[in-house]
Amino acid sequence: MFIRAYLRASTDDQDANRARKTLQSFAADQGVRIAAFYIENASGTTVDRSELLRLLADASPGDVLLVESVDRLTRLPRPAWEQLRNQIAAVGLQVVALDLPITHAVLKPTGEDGIQEWMLKAISQMFLEFMATFARKDYDTRRERQIQGIEKAKSTGLYRGRQTDQEQRRRIQECLAKGFSVRKTADLLSCSTSTVSRFKREAAALMQSDDQLFIL
Known part of the structure; x- marks a missing residue:
């Protein structure tokens, strides 16, 4: 079983590698090992993600796509999620998400007969669909509240737009000046x-x- 871990953060200022140790610890508890990591900073609202596309290109039937949570894989609108879901199925990948325990059974074959295995996959897919829908709903809700907050701040004259993190920029400048890569x-x-x-x-x-x- 070849396990491919996908780690994503939404913006450049977030650490996409943050969940690496969590996924490694989970894999160790399951008695398996992660063979490849795919890490990127990209929005989950688009399928145009270079590392995710590379993972799909590398994958073979029976491989596992491991994520910390379903929303790391998708915050896509329904049509785009269906497109990605079909791509995942076409290459024979099975999704395992830490926040969706029913998918963990993929990592521990139990010798079930064909019908039981089919039922387990069907139930896992049903819950995956639910979580994918919830992830998009959560994104839409956050965006709506953000827009409402900005409009309210504008009406009171308090909105100043996104501010640059000057302290971080200063520290980056210091490190680069010292010759750090x-x-x-x-x-x-x-x-x-x-x-x-x-x-x-x-x-x-x-x-x-x-x-x-x-x-x-």
């Missing part, structure tokens, strides 16, 4: 490598702009 900086500050890389790009663009102004 992007990966080392991200590890030290518990942020994503894409956050550090974005800061480097912005800093380089600013320096280039300043140089051009000096020449002029």
Whole structure:
């Protein structure tokens, strides 16, 4: 059994690797080992996720797609979720989610006959469908409340938009100035490598702009 763990965080400022130890501990408790990790910062509301697509391309029938929770796999609207679900089924993957215990049975074959195994898979799929729907509902509710909150803040003159984390930027700058790599900086500050890389790009663009102004 080849277990492929998928870890996702929504934004660059979140640590997509956060759940790695949790998944490894779970696998050890089940007596299995994770053979490959696929980690990315991307929205669960789109199927255009490079690491998830790479996982699907790598997978073979009988492999397991392991996630911390169903919402790490999908927050997709219904048509997009059906598309992803069909892709998962087409390559023969079985989804195991830590927050959906009924799916854990996949990791411990019990020698059940064909009918019992079919029923277990059918029930697991039913609960997976429910959790996928709930994940999207939760996303829509959060978005609606966020929009309502912003509108209320605007009406009172309190809304200022998303503020840049100046302290994090300062610490990134210090680490890079000391010669630390992007990966080392991200590890030290518990942020994503894409956050550090974005800061480097912005800093380089600013320096280039300043140089051009000096020449002029």
